[in-house]
Amino acid sequence: MTAAVRVRALDVTLDGTHVLRGVDLAAAAGEWVNVIGPNGAGKTTLLRALLGLVPFDGEIEIDGLRGRTDKHRRAARARKLAYVPQTPVIPPGMLVADYVLLGRTPHRGVFAAETANDRRIAVEILERLDLGGFWERTVQSLSGGERQRAVLARALAQQADVLLLDEPTTALDLGHQQDVLELVEALRRERRLTVIATLHDLTLAARYGDRIAILAHGRVAETGPPTEVLTVQSIAAHFGATVRIVDDPEGPVIVPTAIAKNGDQP
Amino acid sequence: MTEREAPGGVETALRAAGLRPASLVAGLAAVVVAVTAGLTIGPVDLAAHRVAAQLLDGLPGVSLDSGLSDAHAAIVEQIRLPRVVLGLLVGATLSMSGAAYQGAFRNPLADPYLLGIAAGAGLGATIAITGNLGDGAGPFDPVPLAAFAGALVSVAVSYAAGHLGGRSTASLILAGIAVASFLTACQTYVLQANSDAFRQIFAWILGRIATSGWSEPALMLPYFVVTAAVVLRYRRALDVLAVGDEEAAALGLEPRRVRMIVVLAASLGAAAAVSVSGLIGFVGIIVPHTVRLAFGSSNRAVLPLSVLFGGAFMVLADLAARTALAPAELPIGVVTAFLGAPFFVLVLRTSRREIW
Numbered sequence: 001m002t003a004a005v006r007v008r009a010l011d012v013t014l015d016g017t018h019v020l021r022g023v024d025l026a027a028a029a030g031e032w033v034n035v036i037g038p039n040g041a042g043k044t045t046l047l048r049a050l051l052g053l054v055p056f057d058g059e060i061e062i063d064g065l066r067g068r069t070d071k072h073r074r075a076a077r078a079r080k081l082a083y084v085p086q087t088p089v090i091p092p093g094m095l096v097a098d099y100v101l102l103g104r105t106p107h108r109g110v111f112a113a114e115t116a117n118d119r120r121i122a123v124e125i126l127e128r129l130d131l132g133g134f135w136e137r138t139v140q141s142l143s144g145g146e147r148q149r150a151v152l153a154r155a156l157a158q159q160a161d162v163l164l165l166d167e168p169t170t171a172l173d174l175g176h177q178q179d180v181l182e183l184v185e186a187l188r189r190e191r192r193l194t195v196i197a198t199l200h201d202l203t204l205a206a207r208y209g210d211r212i213a214i215l216a217h218g219r220v221a222e223t224g225p226p227t228e229v230l231t232v233q234s235i236a237a238h239f240g241a242t243v244r245i246v247d248d249p250e251g252p253v254i255v256p257t258a259i260a261k262n263g264d265q266p
Numbered sequence: 267m268t269e270r271e272a273p274g275g276v277e278t279a280l281r282a283a284g285l286r287p288a289s290l291v292a293g294l295a296a297v298v299v300a301v302t303a304g305l306t307i308g309p310v311d312l313a314a315h316r317v318a319a320q321l322l323d324g325l326p327g328v329s330l331d332s333g334l335s336d337a338h339a340a341i342v343e344q345i346r347l348p349r350v351v352l353g354l355l356v357g358a359t360l361s362m363s364g365a366a367y368q369g370a371f372r373n374p375l376a377d378p379y380l381l382g383i384a385a386g387a388g389l390g391a392t393i394a395i396t397g398n399l400g401d402g403a404g405p406f407d408p409v410p411l412a413a414f415a416g417a418l419v420s421v422a423v424s425y426a427a428g429h430l431g432g433r434s435t436a437s438l439i440l441a442g443i444a445v446a447s448f449l450t451a452c453q454t455y456v457l458q459a460n461s462d463a464f465r466q467i468f469a470w471i472l473g474r475i476a477t478s479g480w481s482e483p484a485l486m487l488p489y490f491v492v493t494a495a496v497v498l499r500y501r502r503a504l505d506v507l508a509v510g511d512e513e514a515a516a517l518g519l520e521p522r523r524v525r526m527i528v529v530l531a532a533s534l535g536a537a538a539a540v541s542v543s544g545l546i547g548f549v550g551i552i553v554p555h556t557v558r559l560a561f562g563s564s565n566r567a568v569l570p571l572s573v574l575f576g577g578a579f580m581v582l583a584d585l586a587a588r589t590a591l592a593p594a595e596l597p598i599g600v601v602t603a604f605l606g607a608p609f610f611v612l613v614l615r616t617s618r619r620e621i622w
Contacts, residue, residue, distance in 0.1 A: 051516050078518030085516075091508035093563035093621050102506055106518030110503045113284075140620060158517070 003061075004029040004162050004194035005050070010058035012042070012049050019045045021218040022058070029161070032188060032195040034205040037215035038239050043198040044086070046215065047164050050196070051083055063161055078106035082155035086166040088147075090139050096150050097135040100126060103157025118157075125153045129183070145176035149183070156187065163188075165197035169204065177201070181208045206230055206251040214238050226251050284566035293574030297354070300578035304350040304585050305342060309592060317342050348477040350581050352542070355486040356475060357549060357580020359493055359539045361572040363532035364550025365557070366497045369504035369565050370525045370532075371435050374621075377550040378536035381442035381529070382420030385449035387540040390416025391470050392453045396460035409470070410485070410541035417537035420445050421530070435511075435525070472597030473544035475584040482542045493535030497569060500528050504565040546580075546599050552606045553579055559617035579606070 003026045010023040019042045027033045035043050049056045052073065059066070063080045065073075082103070091099075104118040114122075126132050129149045134142065139150055148168065155163060165184065169177035185208060188195055199205040205212055206226035213223040216238040222229045230252050235243050246253040305321075306312045312334065319332035320342050332339065363378035371380070379385075394412035424445045428438030457467060477483065503524045507514050511521035536550070553576040554568055561567050580598075583605060587596040 048512075053512055053515055074515060074520060075518035078516060081516075083513070083516040085513060089508075089510035089513060091505075091563075093558070093619060094505075094508065098505070098564060102509065102517060105506050110506070110519060110524070111499055113502070138620065 002029050003027065004031070004063050005196060006059075006061045007046075007050070008059040010046070010049060010056055010060065012045055012054055012056045014045065014054065019218055020049065020056075023215070023218070023220055025213055025220055025223070027162075027194050027196055029194055030188070030192050031211065032185075032197070032209035033211045033213060034209040035196065035198045035213050035215055036200075036202060036205050037221075041215045041238075042218045043215055044166055047083070047166050047196070047198065050164060051081065052077055075106045075109075078158060078160070080160050081162045081164060082158040082160040083164045084148075084151050084155050084166065084168055086170060088151045090147070092138075092140060094139055095135065096131060096137055096139055096142070097122065097126070099139045099150055100131075100135075100153045100157050103154040106158060121159065122153075122157055125156045128187075129153045129156075144171050144173075145179060148172060148176070148180055152180070152183070156191075161192070162194045162196070165195065167198055167200060169199065169201065177204065184208070202230060202235070202254040203252075206254070230254060284564055285570055286561070286567070289561045289567055289571055290574075293571045293578075296578035297574050300581040300585075301350055301354070304353065304581045305346050307585060307589060308341075308346065310338060310341060312338060312342065321347070344479065345477075348480050348483050349475055349584065351483045352477050352486060353475045353581040353584045354577035355483060355490045356539045356543045356546065357553075357583075358573040358577035359486070359490050359535040360546060360549045361553035361576020361579070362494060362497055362569060363536040363539075365554035365565070365568050365572040366500075366504070366528050366532040367550070368554060369507065369568075370528045371439065372508065372510070373435070373439070374555065375551070376439075377547075378532060378539075379446075379545075379547075379550070380439060381424040381533065382446035382449055383417040383533060383536050383540060384545050385446040385453065386416035386418070386420025387413035387537065388416070388471060388545065389449045389453040389456070390414070391541075391544075392456050392463075392467050395466050395470070396456055396463045414537050414541035416449070417540055418533070420449055421533040421537070425526070425529075469597070470544045473546040473599040474595070475543055475580065475587075475598055486538055486542050489535050489538035493531050493538075494573060496531035497528060497535075498573075500524060501565045501569045504528065504569075508565075543598070546602055548599070548602045548606050549576060549580060549583075552602075552610050555621065556610060556613050558621040559613050559619055562619065563621045 005025070005027040007023055007025040010020050011018070012020040023046060025033070035046060037043050045054060048054045050060060050062065062077065065076060065080055100122045101114050101118060104114055104121065108114055108118060126135055129152065131146070131149055131153060134146065139147060142150060163184070168180055168184070172180060181204060184195060187193060195209065197209065211224065212226050212229045214221045214229060214234065221238055222234055230245065232243060232245055235241050235254065242257045242259055244255045244257055246255055302314050305317045306314050316332045316334050319330045320334050320339050322328050323330040323332055324343065334342065360378055364376070367376040367378055367380055368374060390412035391409050394409045424438065424442040427445065428441035457464065503519060506517055506519050507521055507524060509517070514521045554572045557568050557571045557575055561571055583598055583601045586605060587598045587601045590596055
């Protein structure tokens with residue numbers, strides 16, 4: 001299997017803080033990798049490095065495109081890598097249609113108008129994500145779940161093979177969390193997307209995706225299938241959390257233990 | 267569902283997201299109305315059709331008898347027309363520059379004077395006036411030249427200082443405020459030492475659309491053309507920038523480069539406008555926001571429409587400035603605020619659009 005994303009010995013220092021230290025990570029084409037880890041472990045910085053938004057040492061290769069060699073690297077990268085930020089900036093007054101068409105920017109060039117093909121792609125994606133009736137509304141006026149789908153629609157309009165999701169479920173209730181992740185899974189199968197997501201909810205991380213990488217103190221501490229990586233010991237070591245793990249046919253369920261209430265000693 | 271899925275239904279509608287033909291027609295109509303009023307109204311009221319005939323007669327290959335006397339024809343061609351053209355150019359440039367600044371900084375309070383253009387131009391003009399660097403008219407008048415130089419220096423210093431303090435837009439805006447304060451202090455110092463020039467400098471600061479023949483419009487035109495060419499070319503890039511630097515970069519844009527090019531082009535135009543007509547406040551904020559409220563906030567519509575409505579607004583403001591207390595003239599900055607503020611509040615109350 002060819003690697004869609006390959007990161008080797010990635011080092012990032014931000015304002016004198018060594019945030020990432022020698023991170024190695026790879027995702028095969030069509031694979032879904034969830035990056036988990038405690039707050040401040042460097043998950044978002046890892047995504048930002050992949051996007052070329054922070055200076056880094058080491059090597060990042062995305063679908064054959066190396067970090068700093070391509071002259072028009074931002075547009076070239078944006079054709080291979082689409083990003084759904086944790087808290088997207090919603091431009092006031094922008095219509096859903098225009099917002100989704102922004103995803104065509106790396107294809108059309110900065111100065112050119114969108115083509116009929118760009119509009120066709122935008123319409124197809126809007127309808128695929130059940131936003132067909134919303135295109136004339138402003139993004140601001142959408143509910144949380146609809147808004148997340150609009151952001152996802154913009155990313156899909158980039159027609160990149162790799163999708164980066166930064167905490168895609170954070171602001172959503174349980175039903176909408178499930179909707180978004182189900183949608184990503186369906187799209188991954190339809191479009192052979194490679195997905196790299198950061199997630200806080202460990203049970204969701206185990207349920208969706210093929211592989212988990214635990215990021216702790218700027219390093220990849222463990223990586224592998226959910227059942228191997230999500231153990232009582234690893235969660236205690238990397239998250240400082242006391243949990244029980246319930247086996248479920250669909251994958252491990254991580255249940256926090258209320259220590260004081262139950263009188264247990266950790 | 268059957269009707270909605272007619273071929274091209276949504277796709278055709280998606281096309282209309284930018285500048286709509288109806289908006290463009292409204293903008294052009296505003297310019298026509300303002301120009302007509304500016305040419306016909308004044309101490310001598312002239313019939314619009316006669317003025318039109320007189321202007322058409324001046325075109326090569328056209329011969330029309332307007333029926334205007336020679337004196338009236340001279341009023342139209344040598345006094346009113348240059349002044350109307352200068353008003354169009356200055357108003358269009360200030361509005362477009364304001365819209366560009368607001369888009370580039372993603373800040374509704376940004377105006378063309380944000381990076382110290384007003385203070386730099388003020389200092390330059392003050393030095394030229396107090397230094398008695400001559401009062402030759404036209405392109406070689408030292409006051410506009412000094413104002414222009416002062417404005418550009420202040421933008422350059424703001425940019426350099428803003429990049430020292432990190433690269434956020436906030437640090438650039440703060441640098442602009444610091445530079446403006448410093449230059450205003452310098453100006454006050456020079457002014458205190460030369461209090462006899464007070465009236466002349468104060469008159470310059472309040473702004474005016476005054477012409478002596480075609481030299482001012484001719485001076486302003488190339489800057490307007492350059493600013494418009496650059497800023498309008500970047501209108502789509504500014505729409506991408508609306509999602510913030512990080513997401514814009516993830517979409518393939520170079521946000522800092524786009525911002526620098528747009529801001530420098532807008533500053534060049536604003537500096538030229540300030541140097542020929544003094545400090546005319548308010549236009550760079552009020553016209554773009556009115557356009558947004560009326561026609562939506564896409565820069566693809568806001569920038570070209572700001573050119574048209576900004577030009578029309580300035581011509582009408584100048585008309586009010588020269589007729590309200592005729593034969594005396596009001597400073598135009600007073601008129602732009604006096605007419606503009608209530609109008610803006612009216613638009614703000616009637617529009618349901620969310621623009622920021």
